Amino acid sequence: MIDFLGEVVRWLVETWDGLVLTQPGGAVIDQGFRSGYVWRIWEHVQVSGAALLAATLIALPLGAYFGHTGKGGFAVVSVVNIGRALPSFGIVALALPITIGLADALPFISSGLGFLPTFVALFALALPPIFTNTYAGVQGVNPETVEAARGMGVTEGRILREVELPIASPVILAGIRVSAVQVVATAPLGALVAYGGLGRYIIDGFAIRDDVQIFAGALLVAGLSVITELLFSWVERRVVPHGIRPATSREVRRAAA
């Protein structure tokens, strides 16, 4: 056990800038910088960030529109239920025939493998939490607050931008955080559709039965998802408008004094 963990640590110390494989015959192959985990983390963050950004750009305006008008409550419930029932592994796999079809049909897409199917799958997975949280957050704003703004002659667009969205921001940001963590946690499956990222170590490790590489890969994936969670929680605390932030313990004490 101690030996095994020692080997994992050695792997982590040696592999940051490239994976070195020793062949059964004794030949040593350096696979280069792009097989090291610094590069793999970069790939992982790249596809996750792109998918999250694209999903936010689509799901947030849609959720805000439906939340503001109060339409589509049934659609939201359906999105939640379907989103939960869809297996992430299936989505990643399904993206492959779709993007290969796209690459065949559209000459400007060079390859339907790798980045594209991973991106499409993660994008699809990131949509439901952002959409439903934005919808619930905007719809849950006290109607009297909205009425007051309307009575003051504020236009609908400004009500949404300056009243509803700021008040709903904690819920919306929580949705983005849930999506972000889910995307980072699912991106390793991209290795199955020929993408890089940290999943490579786990999937390749499974294939060649290399326990050290499997375990080290799992550590890196788990670590990255924890960092994502912490980062987005921190942003949440910083971005939410001061007036609607829950009071910190220091503020409560000051108010009591």
Next chain:
Amino acid sequence: MIGQSTGPFFRWDWVFSHLDLVWEKVVEHLVLTGVALGVGMALSLVLSVLALRWRRTYTPITWVTGALYSIPSLALFAFLVPITGFTLLTAEIGLVSYTLLILIRNIVAGIDGIDPAVRESAIGMGYGRRRLFLEIELPLALPVIIAGLRIAAVTTIGLVTVTALIGQGGVGFFILRGLSRFFSTEIVLGTALSVILAVSVDLALVLVERALSPWARRRASA
């Protein structure tokens, strides 16, 4: 390789000529899910009783199960493979880990939500702690517990597909094989079956809840 992908997206004839295999994998999927939920429920009941009896243990229990829940599924299975190998045990340990947080939260919330007057009267009628729990608290908390079980079931059914990567997988077998052969029919089949199973089990649990809490139904129809 690419040429194959231009074939039809979904071939019903393939599905009909492999119905035996489909059935086998669906059963495997349900068994994997059932075992995970059964073991998960048993563990959760024990831990919830612990948390309800000694309140202080609730925070560490949710902390640990919450940490388990937040490990990415592929990473969790990958952590276990060096220890338990490419086995059923690895799959089940992982699947059970993901049910605990959801189930414990709902059991504790369900029992906490019971009207204290009900508990008082049961104690007044001479119910001991054990009978109070089994005959009063559990049945009354049932709707909340089953709500948790439904979420756990739907989540588990989706996660079972991932265990195809460690040699298990139920209908996830089709997804993985479809990927390795570039055969979209199998990918679609595996994904669709997983969704159908999740929706069916969810509905079945709603029916179970209605059968087990007839008093709620009577109230609703009155």
